[in-house]
Amino acid sequence: MVALCPFLAAERTSGNSAAMSESDAVDGSSTGTRVPRLWEQLRLPRFGGAIHADDHDNRFRHAKSVFQVHGVDGAGQVFIRRQLKRRSVLAFFQKLPPCLVGIEACASAHHWSRELQALGHKVRLIPPAYVKPYVKRQKNDAADAEAICEAVTRANMRFVPTKTPEQQSGLVLHRTRHLFIRQQTAVINAIRAHLAEFGIVAPVGRHGVEELLNVLADPNDKRVPEIARACLSALGAQLRRIKEQVLEFDRLIRAWHRSDEMSMRLDEAPGVGPVLATAVVATVADPKSFRSGRNFSAWIGIVPKQHSSGGKNRLGNISKQGDRYLRGLFVAGALAVIRYAKIHGTKHRPWLTALLARRPTKVAAIALANKLARMVWAMMVKGERYKEPVALAA
DSSP states (O other), X not given: OOOOOOEEEEEEOOSSGGGSBSOOXXXXXXXXXXXXXXXXXXXXXXXXXXXXXXXXXXXXXXXXXXXEEEEEOTTSOEEEEEEEEGGXXXXXXXXXXSEEEEEESSTTHHHHHHHHHHTTOEEEEEOHHHXXXXXXXXXXXXXXXXXXXXXXXXXXXXXXXXXXXXXXXXXXXXXXXXXXXXXXXXXXXXXXXXXXXXXXXXXXXXXXXXXXXXHHHXXXXXXXXXXXXXXXHHHHHHHHHHHHHHHHHHHHHHHHHXXXXXXXXXXXXXXXXXXXXXXXXXXXXXXXXXXXXXXXXXXXXXSEEEOOBTTBOOEEXXXXXXXXXXXXXXXXXXXXXXXXXXXXOSTTOHHHHHHHHHSOHHHHHHHHHHHHHHHHHHHHHHTOOOOOOHHHHO
């Protein structure tokens, strides 16, 4: 099952420049920008099931093969509501003069953003959570399209920069590697659980798994019945293939890391390795879209969650919003810094020393991950290399 539901909103220029409205600030700036009067809204369909290249149009369900178009004029009056076939989307926008296009940042949104930019349109991606408040009453395609049309005109709306094909390729590499690692963990757990039913256990860790695989490889060990041995041997073979593929992914990440200048600079920061550096470069299309390092760390979800009211600040656990994969890598990097500091001494890191003296290790790791994220953001925005603090350089 595949489900795609990005949204597109387009604004068409008028032939008369005097018909353009002044200072609508659709670019999120305080000064505003001149924008045309005519707005059009396009919503992509949800696709379910398998779709083959040789299927005919009449074999698709109407609700799963059409695009909903919604348009209003400069006065806010609806002038168009129609549906488009997927094959007609680009042809529809080719007939329009340069437009301002808003796309909900869902699956395939970056692809459509690049396609429409190639046609001369200006594209903005909107997070889905910022669109939902503008939906009126019922949840349907037309209502969602109208909500996008409303949200994309807000002066303080936050937009997502469009990723390049290279950045999306890097994300595919990271997501695939992460998937294989999860599958590796699942296979290991299955082998351990099945052998435990026959009273065969091994220590936690990589060497323990090797001991279990050696038991399966020994035909003289009669503790495992033949049927179970055949099944578990298949799991062992699958585990070896997964490990080989993960190593290949690591090789690709290192090669990409060495070819990217920004990734090499980020690697100089403590707790940042090739995996984290390339993940940040692939995920963050434009670091300048964040106003500060705190905004960047908040986007990752490693800042306290607020529940403040009446002038009283109430801070809870971290928000855990944003990219879970990126957040996990930052926390893993922070734990590596703490582990190294405990082995080699923390006298050169006074801030970390004081933090570990009053907080548990994992709480300190979250705080350090927050600090690392801000450092990474500053290095990306300023184009600088990592500078050691004075206490470390002394």
